[in-house]
Every structure is written in structure tokens, then in C-alpha cells.
Amino acid sequence: MMLALLVLALVALALALLPAGLAAVNLAILRTPAPTPTDGLVSILIPARNEAAVIEGTVRAALASRFVPVEVLVGDDHSTDDTAAIIARIAATDPRLRLVAVPALPEGWTGKNHACAALAGAARGERLLFLDADVTLAPDGAAALAAHAGKSGADLVSGVPRQVMGTLGEGLTVPMINFLMLGYLPIAMMRASPRTSLGAACGQMILIAREAYAATGGHGAIRTSLHDGVRLPRLLRERGYRTDLVAGHALAACRMYRDFAQSWAGFSKNAHEGMATPAALPVWTVLLFGGHVLPWLVLAVALALGAGTAAAVAGAAALVSLATRAAITLRVAEPAATILLHPLTICTALAIQWNVLLRPARAGRAVWKGRSYTVGGAVGGSGVGSVSGSLSGSLEGAPRPQREPG
Secondary structure (H helix, E strand, C coil), X not given: CHHHHHHHHHHHHHHHHHHHHHHHHHHHHCCCCCCCCCCCCEEEEEEECCCCCCHHHHHHHHHCCCCCCEEEEEXXXXXXXXXXXXXXXXXXXXXXXXXXXXXCCCCCCCHHHHHHHHHHHHCCCCEEEEECCCEEECXXXXXXXXXXXXXXXXXXXXXXXXXXXXXXXXXXXXXXXHHHHHHHCCHHHHHHCCCHHHCCCCCCEEEEEHHHHHHHCHHHHHCCCCCHHHHHHHHHHHXXXXXXXXXXXXXXXXXXXXXXXXXXXXXXXXXXXXXXXXXXXXXXXXXXXXXXXXXXXXXXXXXXXXXXXXXXXXXXHHHHHHHHHHHHHHHCCCCHHXXXXXXXXXXXHHHHHXXXXXXXXXXXXXXXXXXXXXXXXXXXXXXCCCCHHHHHHHHHCCCCCCCCCC
């Protein structure tokens, strides 16, 4: 029994050290780009469906961009609230803002992809910055992304906005976005290798060169996908274009959901294009459960049985896990209070994924903005570009194809 506990403790420590090492490297190389004044027009494209509660703040923040000329296009995707009226009122005072009426959703398209394609077709800028309607852009955000794209030569640049959380349910789910990206994506390898499966982005904020978008087909080429944050960078990489990630927490902020029910539904929508596949999810369960939950379980049992060596190793694993989460959380300016929730956050994330994989009929359909989406594998739409799909593709050895504003 004591030997088995020690072996489990050693396994847990090894699995906790993996993301710790990757996070150390990623946090060292992932920087917030500095804005550089430029004359190139950036088109800020915001798909919106029933976003009256947040759209004015989003638009005014985008219009406040500095160091780069911008136009702001909002795609009204058949809203039944005051979204269009709000945009029309602001547009009357600022000619840089335009309201675009999104056509009826065709068969075979997800709402967000269709709205984004319509906006891109109306844009005039040399770079297209796609923002979710609940993303508040910092004044330097557009210029910083454009500057990094020019300096690095990347045709697609993305970053995770600072995630705002106001409830326990959000704190149990949303932090996984940055934890997965910074703890499990080898960003140095992503930058050095053109490998398609290493492509990753956050669908909340993606800057794409207009030429690359047109050449690849953009959102039209991924029209059935829920996961533009994974599919767009992979699409570009498949065609020989470069993609990159930056630290985005100082460039924008976003509050994705308002409670646990919304969070569960939103992340369930993304799951079948993320880690909830028969090949990937068992591996992810070993990595996540083994590195961040198992240490605490082994520690408790070892202390109860008086297994000092196993307890010491398990305790070290637990500390490594918690320290990794703390380093990531503090760097990306998420609530420090969520750090101690880390083991529960891991369990919640795995529960969402296994629920979608094993009970697709029960996971069923998520309703968002008046549209219904099959969770277990049909088309839908989302704006949360979780990195899990990209990492799952890497684990499976082959490319694999978020709040829904449209």
C-alpha cells in the first residue's frame, strides 16, 4: 500500500511538473506588444445579436483606439432588442462607425461565422480585427496587435483578453482558458514550427491580414465550425501563412458569462471540437486530473496512513500545481481568489468534457441568443476560442477542426 501510494505520488509530481515547465517558458516569452503609430487602417469587426446590454461600451472603446486609424463595423444579426438602434445613434455622431445588417443565416453556417464573413465583406481595412460583442478593447489594443503583426510577420495575431468574473460559477470554469494555453501549449514550438496542429487563437480577439483572410476563405471556409479560435489559425497555417499569440490581458477585457449555467452551456458547445473526443479526452484526463487533483487525494490518504515519504512527494506535487496556477492567474490579471479553486476547476472542466462525450443526448442542445446548437457534434457557433482543440489535435497527431453572437 505504501509503495503504491509513493508511485502515485511520483506520477502526480511528474504530471504537475509538465505544465509548470511549459508555463515557466510561456510566461517568459509571451509578452504584451507595444503599440507603434501606423497609417494602415484596421477594421474592427463586431458581430452582435441581442447585445444591447454591452454593445455601447464595446463600440465606444473600439472608437477610442489610438495610434492607428480604425473603422468600426457592427454586424446586427437579426437582433430583437435595441442593439441596432444603439449603434445607429452612435454612428450619427461618428462616421467611423457603420451598422451592417447581417443577411439571413444560410443552411450549413454557424451564426458567428456568417456574421463575421458579412462584416469582412464590408470592411475596408488592410487588417481585420474580429472582436466579440462583450470584449472591451484597450485604447492601445488595436495598434499593439497591428504592430506585432508587422514586426513578427504573422498574418494572424491573437491573445486572450483579461477574463472578468463575477460569480463562483465563472470562477470554476473560465480560468481554464488561460491555464490550458499557458500550461500546455508549447508556444516556443508553435512559433518555430509551421505545424498545423499547433495553431491556436482566442476567438474573442483575432487580428487577420485582409489578404490572408481573402486567400484562405476566412470564416466562410470554416462555416460549420463552433471553434473559430482553433480553426482559423489552422486554416491559415494549412495555406502557408504564419500565426502567433501575444499576451492579451492588457489589450482587452471580456466577461463571457454571468453564472455557472451559462458557463456550462458555453463550454459544452465548444467541447466536441476541443478535447471531448474518444482519442483525446482520456489523455487530457490523465494530464489534468493526474497533475492537479491526484496530488491532493494522495496527500490526504498518505497523511491518514502515516506514509511520510508519499505525503512529502504528493505535497510537493500539490504545491507545484497550485504555484503554476497562481503564476498564470496573477500574470493574466484574473481574480486571485480563484487560485484555491484550482482542483475543483479541473474537475469541472473534465466533467463538462466527459458529459458531452458520453452523454451527447443529455448534453443535448445549448440555446444562445435565441438559436439552438447541438452540443454533441453538429454545427453551432461560439466565440470562446479555447486552446483545447489545438492541443487535442497535437495529442492526436493530426489537425482537427464560443459565446455565440450571431
